[in-house]
Amino acid sequence: MTPPTPSAAAPLEVTDESVEKSLSPSTTKGSESRSPGRLAWKRFKRDRTGVISAYIVIFFFVIAIAAPLIAKLYGKNPYTTYASQRPELLDAFSYPSGPNGGMSSEFWFGIEPQLGRDVFTFLLYGIRTSLGIAVAATLLTTVVGVVVGVTAGYLGGKTDYLVGRIIDILLSFPSTLFFIAFMPVVYGLFVAPDENIPTSLRAISLILVLSAFGWASIARLLRGQVLGLREREYIEAAKVTGASPKRIVFKELLPNLWTPIIIQSTLMLPAYVTAEAGLAFLGVGIIDPTPDWGVMIQRGAQFYTEDLTFMLFPGLSMVIFVLAFNLLGDSVRDALDPKSKR
Amino acid sequence: MSNTNPLLDVTGLTKHFPVMGGFPFKRKIGAVQAVDGLDFQVAEGESLGLVGESGCGKSTTGRLITRLLEPTGGSIKYRGQDITHAGRKQLAPVRSEIQMIFQDPYASLNPRQTVGKIISGPMEINGINPPGGHEKRVRELLETVGLNPEHYNRFPHEFSGGQRQRIGVARALALEPKLIVADEPVSALDVSIQAQVVNLLQELQRDLGIAFVFIAHDLAIVRHFSERVAVMYLGKIVEIADREDLYDNPRHPYTRALLSAVPEATADEVPSRERILLTGDVPSPLNPPSGCRFRTRCWKATEKCATEAPPLVQVEGNREGHLTACHYPEVKETVPAPRLSKDPGVTA
Numbered sequence: 141m142t143p144p145t146p147s148a149a150a151p152l153e154v155t156d157e158s159v160e161k162s163l164s165p166s167t168t169k170g171s172e173s174r175s176p177g178r179l180a181w182k183r184f185k186r187d188r189t190g191v192i193s194a195y196i197v198i199f200f201f202v203i204a205i206a207a208p209l210i211a212k213l214y215g216k217n218p219y220t221t222y223a224s225q226r227p228e229l230l231d232a233f234s235y236p237s238g239p240n241g242g243m244s245s246e247f248w249f250g251i252e253p254q255l256g257r258d259v260f261t262f263l264l265y266g267i268r269t270s271l272g273i274a275v276a277a278t279l280l281t282t283v284v285g286v287v288v289g290v291t292a293g294y295l296g297g298k299t300d301y302l303v304g305r306i307i308d309i310l311l312s313f314p315s316t317l318f319f320i321a322f323m324p325v326v327y328g329l330f331v332a333p334d335e336n337i338p339t340s341l342r343a344i345s346l347i348l349v350l351s352a353f354g355w356a357s358i359a360r361l362l363r364g365q366v367l368g369l370r371e372r373e374y375i376e377a378a379k380v381t382g383a384s385p386k387r388i389v390f391k392e393l394l395p396n397l398w399t400p401i402i403i404q405s406t407l408m409l410p411a412y413v414t415a416e417a418g419l420a421f422l423g424v425g426i427i428d429p430t431p432d433w434g435v436m437i438q439r440g441a442q443f444y445t446e447d448l449t450f451m452l453f454p455g456l457s458m459v460i461f462v463l464a465f466n467l468l469g470d471s472v473r474d475a476l477d478p479k480s481k482r
Numbered sequence: 483m484s485n486t487n488p489l490l491d492v493t494g495l496t497k498h499f500p501v502m503g504g505f506p507f508k509r510k511i512g513a514v515q516a517v518d519g520l521d522f523q524v525a526e527g528e529s530l531g532l533v534g535e536s537g538c539g540k541s542t543t544g545r546l547i548t549r550l551l552e553p554t555g556g557s558i559k560y561r562g563q564d565i566t567h568a569g570r571k572q573l574a575p576v577r578s579e580i581q582m583i584f585q586d587p588y589a590s591l592n593p594r595q596t597v598g599k600i601i602s603g604p605m606e607i608n609g610i611n612p613p614g615g616h617e618k619r620v621r622e623l624l625e626t627v628g629l630n631p632e633h634y635n636r637f638p639h640e641f642s643g644g645q646r647q648r649i650g651v652a653r654a655l656a657l658e659p660k661l662i663v664a665d666e667p668v669s670a671l672d673v674s675i676q677a678q679v680v681n682l683l684q685e686l687q688r689d690l691g692i693a694f695v696f697i698a699h700d701l702a703i704v705r706h707f708s709e710r711v712a713v714m715y716l717g718k719i720v721e722i723a724d725r726e727d728l729y730d731n732p733r734h735p736y737t738r739a740l741l742s743a744v745p746e747a748t749a750d751e752v753p754s755r756e757r758i759l760l761t762g763d764v765p766s767p768l769n770p771p772s773g774c775r776f777r778t779r780c781w782k783a784t785e786k787c788a789t790e791a792p793p794l795v796q797v798e799g800n801r802e803g804h805l806t807a808c809h810y811p812e813v814k815e816t817v818p819a820p821r822l823s824k825d826p827g828v829t830a
Binding site: 174176376377378380381383384391392 | 550
């Protein structure tokens with residue numbers, strides 16, 4: 141549940157932002173010049189682990205985005221308790237009556253014990269919720285981290301000192317404990333204690349709280365990078381020609397910072413997925429009946445001694461996703477920053 | 483070189499870098515006197531060489547002239563306009579006329595920008611729209627500095643050091659400057675490449691009539707390039723003169739020692755002149771010696787040197803425009819004697 145530790149690598153030389161999958165490899169004509177981005181893309185393509193991980197990650201995102209469509213084609217939804225209409229699906233102890241957690245051609249991944257919901261759609265929607273929150277938190281964290289870090293590094297002086305101390309405090313905080321203790325407080329700010337907390341508020345609060353603790357690491361990393369870049373001669377060259385601070389930050393500094401930004405955020409996203417699931421598991425994040433990876437694992441933990449299948453699907457899929465994303469992050473770093481190879 | 487209306491007029495230019503220390507609250511505990519009272523002029527189309535050891539304040543001077551640094555004192559006038567403390571907006575019209583070439587060709591080009599973008603950037607910033615568009619102008623500039631115009635879309639990492647420095651020159655030329663501050667433009671390059679780049683700069687100076695402040699520690703290159711040469715020591719100019727004057731008739735002991743250190747490629751077995759070996763190190767600019775700053779290493783130093791800082795004046799026997807800051811200037815005839823390397827004379 142902790143944000144990834146920033147790698148201190150200073151990726152400045154032949155490295156670039158453009159890991160975008162859209163960058164077509166076919167554009168490498170003979171005489172065409174090799175941009176740093178294209179070189180990185182070439183390196184990335186040579187990395188088998190990275191490419192396979194990228195496919196897995198893309199697969200997860202596709203099913204998350206297409207969850208409603210898949211559910212429609214499949215003909216079920218994650219909220220209906222199928223067992224209440226067809227009691228034969230569950231046995232006397234409220235466990236799935238069929239073998240392997242009730243897996244059948246009708247319920248592909250089986251049915252949930254007790255309530256009898258469909259595991260397949262529940263998992264799809266769970267991935268959707270979890271990834272949505274993690275992506276939003278990552279984006280917000282990155283934006284805040286970049287703005288604060290670049291500002292502190294570029295302005296220096298008192299601003300830098302102040303921001304540096306805030307970052308130190310945030311990083312030394314036990315964030316997991318804080319999440320658990322603070323989430324109810326955040327809900328309390330918006331909703332009276334006796335009212336129901338709407339799911340959207342839960343999601344937004346989660347995103348805000350995760351970001352509030354996550355930006356510090358990326359800001360510190362970027363601050364250091366900017367401090368180093370600020371003294372480079374090409375920045376001075378831009379100043380000599382009369383460039384405005386805005387132009388220097390956006391046109392001269394930022395393009396050189398994409399590498400650490402992308403590396404950090406690709407490593408941050410899987411950390412947020414696990415953090416979000418962890419909070420849901422502990423009951424302070426998204427709660428039942430909203431489908432969520434963490435909620436599923438929490439429910440699975442109640443039944444796993446009798447019905448392992450229900451625990452297996454969310455658990456395995458999460459392990460695969462987080463592992464693939466972390467490997468992807470490593471590959472992206474290796475491609476963008478070949479000098480940091482171990 | 484008594485020009486009535488110099489392009490650049492620097493008087494009493496001073497830059498002190500504060501040294502912060504203390505705990506828990508940092509405060510100023512000293513100052514590095516990087517540049518301490520410089521006076522010189524640069525006429526239109528003229529090339530002034532600035533030489534001296536590492537750390538003597540040459541680069542700081544260059545950065546002060548281009549206003550990358552804020553001077554602590556003194557004044558910098560460009561065409562009579564005071565730019566000593568001008569802000570970015572006030573500087574805008576002057577910016578395009580004073581450009582800079584940097585020392586390290588590997589750090590002075592943004593690795594994320596194509597050559598075309600690097601060179602057209604200054605034009606964009608200053609709102610210059612050359613006829614035929616930026617790209618045409620960039621291609622022209624690339625040709626001017628001896629690069630293939632087809633390299634427009636390439637990235638800096640695809641070029642060698644010499645080529646990169648040419649790109650840096652093209653960027654400086656993009657604004658058609660009147661004055662270029664070249665901060666050791668060739669010291670990071672191979673000797674064979676140095677000559678090419680220096681010759682390129684010389685051609686540009688001749689053809690385009692650009693004035694240069696040429697900062698270097700290599701006396702041979704300065705001699706080749708600059709009509710006038712200023713010798714700096716520990717933040718001060720100790721001698722400034724026309725090229726021939728300075729090299730044939732150095733009056734300051736430090737200039738003399740510097741010149742004697744230049745290796746000579748002669749076939750003669752007998753060395754044509756004595757080498758003067760300076761003992762000791764350059765004193766710290768944090769706490770420079772009183773009086774003449776060179777006295778701790780000078781073989782002629784006396785009491786007077788410790789108490790009285792010699793002014794930069796035209797000492798007796800100097801030609802017009804040859805200024806020396808020394809109480810006991812060297813005399814041409816009595817040259818060979820000083821083998822005083824073992825006797826630093828007076829210590830601080």
